Amino acid sequence: MPQQVLEDTLTADSIAADTALATSGDASAFERLYRTHVSRVHTLVRRMLDADEADDVTQDVFIRAWQKLSTFRGESAFGTWLHRLAVNVVLARRKSVGIARGRFVADDQPLNEAAGKPHTPELSMDFEEALSRLPEGARQVFVLHDVEGYRHEEIARMLGIVPGTSKSQLHHARMALRRHLDR
């Protein structure tokens, strides 16, 4: 068995074992799951919400995961299940804080302003920073579609919009971000 395949297999088996242990109440196993997955969850949360909320929401995701472990049936990988749970927690947070104002924009201009002036060295920022400055609606559609791989129909259901709006927001986000490709 090639070394990388072996490593991947062992990692998957180790996660499966820890998931089973955690499901039965083993907090040490759950801590190992946390350490394996926290970067992925925290990054998703940070990109979907404001950075200053990321720590609290990430903690909330893992606490909810612990509470809901008994519903994890193993049809998918634990990481996939946790990721979907994280998306749901983020979206619930989005609703609870009521940040609906200006969530979706109709043209490029606000996006251009939010993502910084193009081709201005003194205002240059990296791609992640430019992403963080997009209006929330465009940012969430971009993260869900281009980073996380969800389809427009799924995104529309999650965000309570129509697929056409999701497509439009995605295009606006990409157009704004293309100016920050090399920074």
Next chain:
Amino acid sequence: MNDIWTNRLSEYLDGELDSAEQAALEAHLATCGACYATLGELKHVVARAKALPDTPPVKDLWAGIRAGITPAQAAVTARPPVRPSARRFAFSVPQLLAASIALALLSGGGVWIASRPQATKAPDTVLLPPSREAAVRQVVWTRNTDAAIADLQTALTQNETKLDTATVRIVRQNLAIIDRAITDARVALQKDPGNAYLNLHLADTMRRKVELLRRVNAMAART
């Protein structure tokens, strides 16, 4: 550059235009340098998005999570932050050997405790059991782990020439101790297949063996 086709470029890129629209846009791209260039930039944005790395939080969040899942024990068990990257290979061979010996002793004791007719108390690490379905999954998991352990032991045989003989001897002695603990757990499980603690205990012991083998192999690979 903001012609009627510019706003369709993402849909084109994602393969969401119908065949007539796609043909029309491709005809436009053949004559519009601005749209052609923009399409190239959008492709780069999509590629960049897929390649964005995950980064860990600046501070360790486990203490807060631990407090959230076990509020009554949080004050007692909260630990100082541990950086994930520092944790992975934080143990020396002697520490691993000591841990494996302790594991073997605990394993034997655990099996003995779980096998006693009157034994019902779970170990301290088991806190708030949300489900008892794990035992079933453990049976499936141990089959896969047996194969993984066999591969790792083969790798250790190949790697052991890179380690000093004393280390190899001690590693093998302690692997034998862990193996006996695994065997004891399996024998106990044959008598009491539904014992959730024994199933979990077996899985945990096997996982620790996998971790020991991986770490020793990794150390050998680095020498």
